[in-house]
Amino acid sequence: MDLDFSPEDQAFREEVRAWMRANVPPKAGPEIGLPSHLETQAAWERKLGKQGWLAYNWPTEYGGPGWTATQRYIFDTERAAAGAPVGSPFGLAMLGPVLMSFGTPEQKARYLPPIAAGEVFWCQGYSEPGSGSDLASLKTTAVRDGDHYVVNGQKIWTTQAHWASYIFCLCRTNTEVPKQQGISFLLIDMKTPGLEIRPIMTIDGHHHLNEIFLSDVRVPAENLVGKEGQGWTIAKFLLTHERTAIAGVSDSLYQMDELRSAVASDPSLAEDPLVRRRLAALEVDLMALEYTNLRTLDRVAKGQPPGPESSGLKVKGAEMQQAISEAQVELGGLSALPWMSDDAAGHDVFRSATQRYNFLRASSIYGGTNEIQKNVLAKLLLGAG
Ligand SMILES: Cc1cc2nc3c(=O)[nH]c(=O)nc-3n(C[C@H](O)[C@H](O)[C@H](O)COP(=O)(O)OP(=O)(O)OC[C@H]3O[C@@H](n4cnc5c(N)ncnc54)[C@H](O)[C@@H]3O)c2cc1C
Known part of the structure; x- marks a missing residue:
């Protein structure tokens, strides 16, 4: 579709197009567009991060370029037209907006800059066996123990968990209230003892997906996003962003x-x-x-x-x-x-x-x-x- 861009937006389009031409890696064959190779994807994200364009939907205060909606649209169509992959969505399109809206100043300062720079991968721990469409029935528990939560349960279909440094996880912190009200949103370091990742291969021949087993995983209480029991509200907020990106x-x-x-x-x-x-x-x-x-x-x-x-x-x-x-x-x-x-x-x-x-x-x-x-x-x- 030919859109009528202003002269400024047209100049912006030329700039992005020229940058893509100079920087998109030569076509790597069938994988291009499907992020399945860690090194290729990580190098591409760092390159975009260095340019300040990786978190292209973010405002400047959090390390994004602060573009208008039209500029973001132009950037994404030029990126795709150059045959370049999208950035991994979990930090950029999902957790980023969540922390901007619900995170503490410390959480924003600690987690947002590395995402915008392309230095870290995140993954999404929502689905569980038996809790996919009926997500609110999830059973993974997080029990408060002093200044930690102790997490036990299983997540499944976790895309890029084997690449990720962190997972954002929905956990049940209260079993006494209606199921939506007992869920909390936790940030967990993938290297925490008790967290195990097992691969799931898919029919396209690649390893995108994983199962995650959590056994007495101790998570600092400061890694709770929002309030205890606010996880469902945050999950719904995040899903609207996820769906638009998808x-x-x-x-x-x-x-x-x-x-x-x-x-x-x-x-x-x-x-x-x-x-x-x-x-x-x-x-x-x-x-x-x-x-x-x-x-x-x-x-x-x-x-x-x-x-x-x-x-x-x-x-x-x-x-x-x-x-x-x-x-x-x-x-x-x-x-x-x-x-x-x-x-x-x-x-x-x-x-x-x-x-x-x-x-x-x-x-x-x-x-x-x-x-x-x-x-x-x-x-x-x-x-x-
Ligand atoms: C490639 C891939 C990547 C994924 N990545 C992630 C990830 O990174 N993190 C994560 O947390 N999850 C991830 N998921 C999981 C995904 O969100 C779930 O698979 C999805 O929500 C469906 O849940 P389910 O698989 O349990 O299917 P079910 O909920 O068991 O559904 C089975 C079938 O029943 C239908 N159905 C169920 N309930 C209803 C209803 N009320 N009305 C009509 N039809 C219904 C469904 O549409 C579906 O066809 C991924 C899945 C895939 C395939």
């Missing part, structure tokens, strides 16, 4: 561009009316999604929270990512078969399509499943239930 609109625009150029380079595809029709349908959906994304960004720019619309964005964003990757696999044909694609002629986007397709099956699950988002939308926007 929609991945800039990356879908990039993948769509790649698909369009792959099709254009192959006359048997480019001249096929069914293929053209499929591309057109994807383009229309993507444009509608982009407008919705811009509306949400506008709310945030005016100082309002992303709101329940972030659930709609998450649903459509996930569907879009899946639909584009499906088209990439199906139109790629032989080039998209992983066991043939090293030798097969064909565009890069087809060669990496199967891995992306498999990974993106999860996009309608993580951050709260699409079914749950539809329930949220029905309740908050339509007043149902």
